[in-house]
Amino acid sequence: MKAGMAPLLSIVGLKTSFHTLDGTITAVNGVDFDVYPGETLGLVGESGCGKSVTALSVLRLLNPSMTTIHGQVNFDGKNLLSLDPEEMRMIRGGTISMIFQEPMTSLNPILTVGEQISESLRLHEKLGRKKAWEKAIQMLEIVQIPSPELRVGEYPHKLSGGMRQRVMIAMALSCNPRLIFADEPTTALDVTIQAQIIRLLEHLKKGSNTSIVLITHDLGVVAQMASRVVVMYAGRVVEEAPVVELFHDARHPYTKGLLKSVPVLGGDKKTRLNEIPGIVPNLLHMPKGCSFHPRCSMTMDICKKESPSMIHFNKNRRVACWLATDDF
Amino acid sequence: MINFLLKRLLAIIPVLLGITLLLFFMLRMLPGDPAQVLAGQMASPQDVEMIRTQLGLDQPVYIQYASFLNRLVHLDLGLSARTQNPVIQEIWARLPNTILLSLCAITMACVFGIPAGIIAAVRPYSWVDYLVTIASLFGISMPVFWLGIMLMIVFSMTLQWLPAGGIGTWKHLILPTVTLASFVVAFIARMTRSSMLEVLSQDYVTTARSKGLKENLIIIKHALKNALIPIITVVGLQFGLLLGGAVLTETVFAWPGLGRLIVDSILARDYAVIQGSILIFGLLYTLVNLVVDLIYAFVDPRIRYE
Ligand SMILES: Nc1ncnc2c1ncn2[C@@H]1O[C@H](COP(=O)(O)OP(=O)(O)OP(=O)(O)O)[C@@H](O)[C@H]1O
Ligand SMILES: [Mg+2]
Numbered sequence: 001m002k003a004g005m006a007p008l009l010s011i012v013g014l015k016t017s018f019h020t021l022d023g024t025i026t027a028v029n030g031v032d033f034d035v036y037p038g039e040t041l042g043l044v045g046e047s048g049c050g051k052s053v054t055a056l057s058v059l060r061l062l063n064p065s066m067t068t069i070h071g072q073v074n075f076d077g078k079n080l081l082s083l084d085p086e087e088m089r090m091i092r093g094g095t096i097s098m099i100f101q102e103p104m105t106s107l108n109p110i111l112t113v114g115e116q117i118s119e120s121l122r123l124h125e126k127l128g129r130k131k132a133w134e135k136a137i138q139m140l141e142i143v144q145i146p147s148p149e150l151r152v153g154e155y156p157h158k159l160s161g162g163m164r165q166r167v168m169i170a171m172a173l174s175c176n177p178r179l180i181f182a183d184e185p186t187t188a189l190d191v192t193i194q195a196q197i198i199r200l201l202e203h204l205k206k207g208s209n210t211s212i213v214l215i216t217h218d219l220g221v222v223a224q225m226a227s228r229v230v231v232m233y234a235g236r237v238v239e240e241a242p243v244v245e246l247f248h249d250a251r252h253p254y255t256k257g258l259l260k261s262v263p264v265l266g267g268d269k270k271t272r273l274n275e276i277p278g279i280v281p282n283l284l285h286m287p288k289g290c291s292f293h294p295r296c297s298m299t300m301d302i303c304k305k306e307s308p309s310m311i312h313f314n315k316n317r318r319v320a321c322w323l324a325t326d327d328f
Numbered sequence: 329m330i331n332f333l334l335k336r337l338l339a340i341i342p343v344l345l346g347i348t349l350l351l352f353f354m355l356r357m358l359p360g361d362p363a364q365v366l367a368g369q370m371a372s373p374q375d376v377e378m379i380r381t382q383l384g385l386d387q388p389v390y391i392q393y394a395s396f397l398n399r400l401v402h403l404d405l406g407l408s409a410r411t412q413n414p415v416i417q418e419i420w421a422r423l424p425n426t427i428l429l430s431l432c433a434i435t436m437a438c439v440f441g442i443p444a445g446i447i448a449a450v451r452p453y454s455w456v457d458y459l460v461t462i463a464s465l466f467g468i469s470m471p472v473f474w475l476g477i478m479l480m481i482v483f484s485m486t487l488q489w490l491p492a493g494g495i496g497t498w499k500h501l502i503l504p505t506v507t508l509a510s511f512v513v514a515f516i517a518r519m520t521r522s523s524m525l526e527v528l529s530q531d532y533v534t535t536a537r538s539k540g541l542k543e544n545l546i547i548i549k550h551a552l553k554n555a556l557i558p559i560i561t562v563v564g565l566q567f568g569l570l571l572g573g574a575v576l577t578e579t580v581f582a583w584p585g586l587g588r589l590i591v592d593s594i595l596a597r598d599y600a601v602i603q604g605s606i607l608i609f610g611l612l613y614t615l616v617n618l619v620v621d622l623i624y625a626f627v628d629p630r631i632r633y634e
Pocket of ligand 2: 051052053101181184
């Protein structure tokens with residue numbers, strides 16, 4: 001996007017498989033994308049398409065005895081996948097941090113909010129106990145939690161979902177990371193709280209050069225925050241575009257379907273108009289050819305036989321679809 | 329907090345009343361005539377009658393119960409029919425032995441069971457995990473008297489390292505403790521393993537990992553503390569049960585504790601001692617439960633007592 005700038009994170013051919021009793025599940029199957037310094041990248045797709053697994057693979061948070069990860073995750077000139085576990089550990093929470101989907105369960109119920117924020121600070125910023133605690137209060141203030149001096153000593157069960165997500169954000173930001181994976185940071189929250197959290201993230205984003213990978217299935221959030229969007233389907237990238245182009249000129253039938261299923265503003269939040277028909281394929285029994293063809297309204301013969309390769313239109317524009325041609 | 333304590337202490341009274349009531353009538357439904365047992369097979373019917381009157385057993389049951397309660401209010405548990413000593417004194421002579429043995433067994437169970445469970449949970453399905461699983465299977469299923477006798481044969485008869493029974497030195501404690509603890513160690517190891525496994529799969533553990541914390545710190549500070557909450561209950565309940573007297577262990581090792589007192593008294597139909605011992609056991613059990621609840625509030629900030 002930003003011409004000439006080197007990407008901060010460059011994922012190449014990421015393939016993550018889980019070894020389960022039913023067989024090997026390849027949840028992420030050859031994903032590539034770049035994240036540039038200071039940008040917000042939207043990573044969208046239906047539930048189960050491998051968004052979280054992508055983030056967890058980058059941070060190597062999946063249980064190594066049950067998963068294999070192939071490919072490259074280049075960050076700052078290093079391939080994170082080949083770092084030794086100790087080096088990787090110091091990157092987590094320091095240079096790359098993560099915000100999780102479920103604020104209700106992502107905080108430890110028996111440690112105070114302050115303790116949970118300051119333990120990162122003690123580890124990565126080498127602050128003493130007292131300094132770290134003060135910084136924790138400061139962080140709570142930054143994420144706009146009222147009376148932070150009181151809240152810092154409280155346990156998570158005293159806080160509402162929105163407050164907890166603010167604490168998660170404070171935790172993720174505390175060590176000035178260069179990259180944050182925000183995995184559906186608002187999905188579990190009420191609509192009004194969602195808007196508040198998005199506004200907060202936007203506000204925090206303004207003053208910093210931190211990159212964000214915003215994982216979501218809410219295209220409204222993407223429109224508001226992201227500059228570029230990567231669309232995933234069944235473990236693969238199917239389309240990438242700058243956000244404005246995506247909304248006006250989506251090329252993949254799946255992306256088009258997603259855009260149509262965005263709830264109308266002011267309409268009933270629960271009813272999604274034009275839900276894409278059909279269901280996400282079972283990862284154990286992937287259809288032959290393009291994995292979207294059973295649900296696609298424009299299926300051709302070739303779609304059932306061979307999976308389409310990625311067509312790059314320009315640096316930020318690519319589609320994996322047999323219909324896509326340069327003169328689309 | 330103080331209010332909570334008072335309430336809980338007061339609540340012990342009805343519990344104990346319930347125990348005495350149940351016990352009192354159940355005992356009297358047992359076959360066998362205590363006066364006859366006490367007088368012996370050779371005694372004349374007159375002697376038996378005399379003893380019956382002496383014990384107050386000629387009265388209707390509800391009168392007996394009323395006078396039992398009346399004495400209880402004055403902290404008098406009556407006299408042992410067998411030894412003529414006050415019941416309190418009989419219990420008092422045994423209780424410290426029982427408490428000592430229970431404390432040793434529960435300590436051993438925690439010291440070995442909890443770490444074993446943690447190690448097994450941290451490396452599930454590894455050889456250590458299988459080792460712990462197999463060992464705890466043995467611990468849970470081994471008959472206590474068999475284990476006791478085997479230990480005795482090996483360590484006191486063959487090797488002559490430890491005394492075969494009785495009390496006195498710390499050496500006397502070892503075999504009964506091991507025998508008594510074997511089940512509890514195994515049980516606690518299993519509970520710790522499953523509790524730990526569950527906690528390790530919680531979102532907040534992933535959060536802790538995403539912060540780059542050291543694995544050991546995650547296991548101890550983030551996971552173990554949470555996993556211990558259900559373990560505390562198990563340890564408390566098991567300790568409460570141990571206090572009730574480990575009848576088999578105490579019998580095998582001639583350990584003069586509450587369990588044997590109760591068994592001997594049941595055989596002799598010594599109502600006063602049975603009632604007194606069970607009452608004390610009930611009291612201890614409810615107190616242990618209260619302590620468990622207090623520890624709970626201490627460990628888990630979500631629990632607050634008003
Ligand atoms: N530990 C695991 N073992 C086996 N399969 C897994 C595991 N974690 C995830 N999966 C599978 O991988 C696929 C992708 O999951 P993932 O959590 O990345 O989806 P997602 O895109 O984040 O969806 P959502 O929007 O619901 O969060 C799913 O089919 C899921 O069942
Ligand atoms: Mg997810």
